[in-house]
Amino acid sequence: MLTLRFLPLVGMLVTTSAGWAQTGTPSMSLASAEPLRTSYKDLASFHIPDALFHAKPGHVLGFVPKRIREMDGKRVALTGFMLPIRVQNHQVTAFMLMRTQNTCCFGIPPELNEVVEVLKMDAPARILMDTPVTVVGWLHVRERWESSFLCSIYQLDEEQVSAE
Numbered sequence: 001m002l003t004l005r006f007l008p009l010v011g012m013l014v015t016t017s018a019g020w021a022q023t024g025t026p027s028m029s030l031a032s033a034e035p036l037r038t039s040y041k042d043l044a045s046f047h048i049p050d051a052l053f054h055a056k057p058g059h060v061l062g063f064v065p066k067r068i069r070e071m072d073g074k075r076v077a078l079t080g081f082m083l084p085i086r087v088q089n090h091q092v093t094a095f096m097l098m099r100t101q102n103t104c105c106f107g108i109p110p111e112l113n114e115v116v117e118v119l120k121m122d123a124p125a126r127i128l129m130d131t132p133v134t135v136v137g138w139l140h141v142r143e144r145w146e147s148s149f150l151c152s153i154y155q156l157d158e159e160q161v162s163a164e
Contacts, residue, residue: 072141091124
């Protein structure tokens with residue numbers, strides 16, 4: 001009988017069968033299966049100068065700190081408030097994840113670094129506007145433009161949405 005066991009202290013998979021063992025480096029350990037927990041405290045930790053709104057495509061990420069740009073492509077968990085932007089059959093299929101409920105419901109304009117667009121979802125989700133939600137997925141730190149309008153610098157390909 002073949003058994004796979006993970007040894008968390010050494011970060012290796014051990015395959016055992018009838019008295020023999022083989023070790024190797026796993027492609028993904030259990031520890032790396034956990035998403036990187038981030039927050040708007042991190043994502044919005046830098047000042048956005050007014051000059052940014054006159055920038056051209058390709059120049060905006062220079063204002064984003066390197067430590068945040070290095071999060072591009074990482075699997076993260078982020079908590080915020082849902083503002084649906086696309087709804088089908090009473091289910092949300094795209095939304096903006098906002099730093100505070102005030103920005104999504106009472107009209108206080110959020111800063112560019114206080115919004116994450118969730119445009120790719122594994123499946124439609126329940127609309128949860130008035131409660132914090134945690135979204136797990138792949139973070140993209142990149143400029144998203146429509147014509148000459150800068151839409152976002154953060155996008156997230158969603159795997160899971162859950163209410164706090």
